[in-house]
Amino acid sequence: xxxxPLMNGTRASSHPAGGDQRRLNHTAGRSAAPLLPDHWxxxxxxxxxxxxxxxAPNEYLVSLANLxxxxxxxxxxxxxxxxxxxxxxxxxxxxxxxxxxxxxILSAKVGLSAWIGLPAAMLATGLAALVIGVPVLRLRGLYxxxxxxxxxxxxxxxxxxxVELTGGPNGLLGVAPFSIGGFxxxxxxxxxxxVWLVSLLVMLAILHVLHSRFGRALRAVATNELGAEALGIxxxxxxxxxxxxxxxxxxIAGSLYVHINQYASPETFSISNSxxxxxxxALGGSGTFWGPVLGALIYTAVPQLLLDYEDAELMLFGLxxxxxxxxxxxxxxxxxxxxxxxxxxRQARPT
Amino acid sequence: MSAALLKIEALNCYFQGLRAVADLGFTVAxxxxxxxxxxxxxxxxxxxxxxAGVTRPTSGHIFFDGDRIDTLPTFARARLGIARTFQxxxxxxxxxxxxxxxxxxxxRGHAGFTRAILRDRTFRTEERALEEASFxxxxxxxxxxxxxxxxxxLSYGEMKVLExxxxxxxxxxxxxxxxxxxxxxxAEAEHIEGxxxxxxxxxxxxxxxxxxxxxxxxxxxxxxxxNNGVRIAEGSGDEISRHPDVLTAYLGATDDA
Numbered sequence: 001x002x003x004x005p006l007m008n009g010t011r012a013s014s015h016p017a018g019g020d021q022r023r024l025n026h027t028a029g030r031s032a033a034p035l036l037p038d039h040w041x042x043x044x045x046x047x048x049x050x051x052x053x054x055x056a057p058n059e060y061l062v063s064l065a066n067l068x069x070x071x072x073x074x075x076x077x078x079x080x081x082x083x084x085x086x087x088x089x090x091x092x093x094x095x096x097x098x099x100x101x102x103x104x105i106l107s108a109k110v111g112l113s114a115w116i117g118l119p120a121a122m123l124a125t126g127l128a129a130l131v132i133g134v135p136v137l138r139l140r141g142l143y144x145x146x147x148x149x150x151x152x153x154x155x156x157x158x159x160x161x162x163v164e165l166t167g168g169p170n171g172l173l174g175v176a177p178f179s180i181g182g183f184x185x186x187x188x189x190x191x192x193x194x195v196w197l198v199s200l201l202v203m204l205a206i207l208h209v210l211h212s213r214f215g216r217a218l219r220a221v222a223t224n225e226l227g228a229e230a231l232g233i234x235x236x237x238x239x240x241x242x243x244x245x246x247x248x249x250x251x252i253a254g255s256l257y258v259h260i261n262q263y264a265s266p267e268t269f270s271i272s273n274s275x276x277x278x279x280x281x282a283l284g285g286s287g288t289f290w291g292p293v294l295g296a297l298i299y300t301a302v303p304q305l306l307l308d309y310e311d312a313e314l315m316l317f318g319l320x321x322x323x324x325x326x327x328x329x330x331x332x333x334x335x336x337x338x339x340x341x342x343x344x345x346r347q348a349r350p351t
Numbered sequence: 352m353s354a355a356l357l358k359i360e361a362l363n364c365y366f367q368g369l370r371a372v373a374d375l376g377f378t379v380a381x382x383x384x385x386x387x388x389x390x391x392x393x394x395x396x397x398x399x400x401x402x403a404g405v406t407r408p409t410s411g412h413i414f415f416d417g418d419r420i421d422t423l424p425t426f427a428r429a430r431l432g433i434a435r436t437f438q439x440x441x442x443x444x445x446x447x448x449x450x451x452x453x454x455x456x457x458x459r460g461h462a463g464f465t466r467a468i469l470r471d472r473t474f475r476t477e478e479r480a481l482e483e484a485s486f487x488x489x490x491x492x493x494x495x496x497x498x499x500x501x502x503x504x505l506s507y508g509e510m511k512v513l514e515x516x517x518x519x520x521x522x523x524x525x526x527x528x529x530x531x532x533x534x535x536x537x538a539e540a541e542h543i544e545g546x547x548x549x550x551x552x553x554x555x556x557x558x559x560x561x562x563x564x565x566x567x568x569x570x571x572x573x574x575x576x577x578n579n580g581v582r583i584a585e586g587s588g589d590e591i592s593r594h595p596d597v598l599t600a601y602l603g604a605t606d607d608a
Contacts, residue, residue: 032478034470205468212467212474213453213460213481220443220454227441230403231521232429232458241464 038207038289045293046200053192063188066260068300069199070253075280075299076206076292077249082278083287084210085242086222087137090274091148094155095125095247097269099254101172104264105165108174115178118255125251126244133243137236152271159266171265178259191260198256202249207289209245218242283324285333294332355414356381356525356556357402362411364397364580371397372580375411379525384547384557386567388591389577390600395560396438398577399529402558403435404428415525430458434523436514438530438560444503448494451502451513452485455520459484488516492546508539515543519550526550528559532566544570568592576600 052065078092102124103117112120136147159166166172177186178194185191209215220228221235228235258264276299284295302320306313328335355378364372372394379385387395400406402413404425413421420428443451459481466474489495492512497505502513511531518526528547532540544566551557551570561567567574568588576584576591578600584591591597 032475032482034475208468208470209464211470212462212478213457214464214467216446216450216454217457219446219450220457223443223445224441226405226425227437227443228454229425230429230435230437230441231455231517232426233454234424234426 036207036211039204041290042200042203042207046196046203049196053189059188062192064300064304066188066191066195068296069195070257070260071280071296071299072199072293073202073249073253073256075277075284075295076203077246077253078277079281079284079286079288079292079295080206080209080218080249081242081246082281083285083291084215084222085218085239087239087243088141088145088278089148089243089246090145090271090278091152091155092246092250092277093269093271093274094148094152095129095250096254096257096273097155097159097264097266098128099125099251100258100264100269101159101166101254102251103255104172104175104258107176107259108172109165113179114176114255114259117259118252121251121255122248123251125254126248129244129247130240133240137239137243149271149274152269152274156266156270159269166264166266169266171263172258173263175258175262175264177262185259186262188260195256195260198252202252205249210289214238214241279321283321283331285331288331288333291331291333298332354381355379356383356416357558358414359398359402360412360414362398362401362413363409364394364401364406365409370580372401372408372577375577375580375582377575377582377585379556379558381556382551382554383572384551384559384570386559386561386571386574387577388561388564388567388574389583392579393577394580395577396529397580399435399527399558399560402428403433403527429521429523432522432524433527434518434521434525435527436511436518436529436531438533440507440510440514442502442510442514442517444501446502447499448502448505448513449482449485449489449498451517452488452520453481455517456481456485458521485520488520492516508535511535512539512543515546524556526555526557528557528561530560530562532561532563540566 049065049069053062056062056065074092074096078089081087081089099121103114103121106112106117106120107114132151136144136151139147160169162168177184178191179185183190185194217228217233217238220231220233221238225235228238257268280295280299281292283298284293285291302317303313306316309316324332328338330338357379359378360376362372362375364370375394375398377385387398389395397406401408401421404420404423404427408421411421412419415428415431415433418431420431420433423431443454446454460477462474462477486495486498489498492515494505494509494513494516497509502510505513511534515528515531531543531547535543540563547557547559547570559567559571571588574584574586574588574591575582576594576597578596583596583600584594586594
């Protein structure tokens with residue numbers, strides 16, 4: 001998978017004089033800048049999202065915004081592993097489901113608060129990823145994908161068969177919503193601020209980890225494992241760390257999902273959804289910070305737009321995917337660059 | 352002679368019965384530049400890969416600074432202070448030039464995962480220090496202007512230099528250079544030669560595989576000659592260039608030549 005440079009673009013263009021400019025900047029402070037350019041973009045975009053509940057004509061649109069933000073967490077966490085780490089997991093919906101069922105069962109069967117369920121879901125999925133990651137991450141490429149697919153299949157069987165705990169194919173009922181001192185977050189409007197905040201925190205965590213030695217190690221391992229190991233990077237441990245991190249984030253998304261819907265059923269966490277997440281990572285722009293946001297937007301919005309077409313929905317969806325992926329291999333996040341190249345190419349052409 | 356930084360003892364490597372390195376032993380002293388030369392297929396690359404941890408020896412021991420390292424994985428050897436460059440480049444093409452070198456600083460980073468996620472002050476101070484150090488290396492190797500380009504956009508010669516800069520970023524104690532000037536025009540090869548000499552004058556120990564004999568002769572304190580996986584000579588440049596077995600191996604010279 002492609003790993004786009006993190007430090008190109010805006011940084012390069014803001015340092016036109018190269019080293020001299022940098023020297024000037026470096027005398028300004030002794031530590032790296034607290035805020036990266038993407039911090040500002042992230043903040044701006046999430047502030048715009050904050051207006052949705054006020055601007056939305058109905059609560060249905062707010063429910064879509066909640067779904068979108070949960071999808072952002074799912075696709076961005078998969079992108080971390082797949083886009084930056086080159087490890088294509090077809091088990092992401094499984095981790096999403098594990099988080100949902102852990103948090104949901106703790107609520108419906110044990111009676112624990114969703115505030116306990118959320119960290120518990122994150123820890124449980126992270127722990128599960130740690131346990132299966134050790135053997136599974138020894139596999140490469142397609143074999144890793146197949147193994148994670150198997151893991152997803154096992155989980156779906158468990159969601160269906162452990163009827164006592166999960167409610168089986170009928171789904172898990174009786175999940176309590178998040179509540180703050182008796183104030184139940186049981187409407188889309190009330191849930192929105194929580195989902196908004198958690199998704200922002202997840203995106204910040206991803207941004208920060210990418211701009212650290214851990215993120216560099218991940219991309220180094222993805223690009224050239226031999227070269228990375230020669231620099232002292234433990235490639236197996238690096239992959240495992242991000243497998244666990246990515247799963248933990250999917251667990252967070254699962255917990256949000258189950259307490260918002262107050263319900264979970266196995267088909268939400270099926271293998272076909274795992275495949276769609278992988279497609280959305282690629283469609284948005286694999287290995288780019290903003291790709292998953294675009295991917296989540298499509299994943300949330302397009303099925304709504306195609307509701308009227310019923311049978312044609314999936315076909316049109318598939319056709320759209322094909323066109324985008326063939327025309328823009330770097331995904332939607334790569335469209336501006338692709339257009340720039342195309343435009344530049346046209347201008348450079350001799351007349 | 353000062354203490355041995357690298358010590359090879361009775362090292363053997365067979366590939367399905369094919370002898371790549373046989374019963375090889377030598378030491379590299381602290382502060383020394385040692386060159387390993389020999390015709391193609393002499394076992395130089397296998398030797399290098401065994402020291403770096405890419406190939407397991409069939410038998411024998413490798414000691415680094417007194418500790419046995421031949422069972423350690425590559426990254427663990429790097430952590431002890433062994434850095435290397437590759438004959439066929441292994442740079443991170445899709446990362447920027449700067450990121451390649453900062454990645455080379457991996458071992459110098461200590462801020463934990465939580466600090467990285469929170470991006471706290473301790474983390475940012477360290478990050479700045481690593482970036483500063485990387486820029487210094489880029490300046491030294493005339494790559495500052497290209498710091499924000501993807502490494503894959505560099506010329507072959509620049510990539511060679513970048514790989515050397517990246518290897519140095521981890522502040523190693525032993526530098527393994529696998530044909531550092533192969534395929535470079537003379538001026539660039541001389542630049543690298545100068546860099547290696549400067550490094551050595553500052554105390555760096557170097558083990559060098561190189562075909563450029565002029566460079567080997569001018570840089571090395573000691574030269575090891577391999578042929579068919581066996582040591583055929585070891586000594587100073589003068590001794591080597593007069594050694595009959597070396598002449599035979601290289602020139603196919605016979606008594607009447």
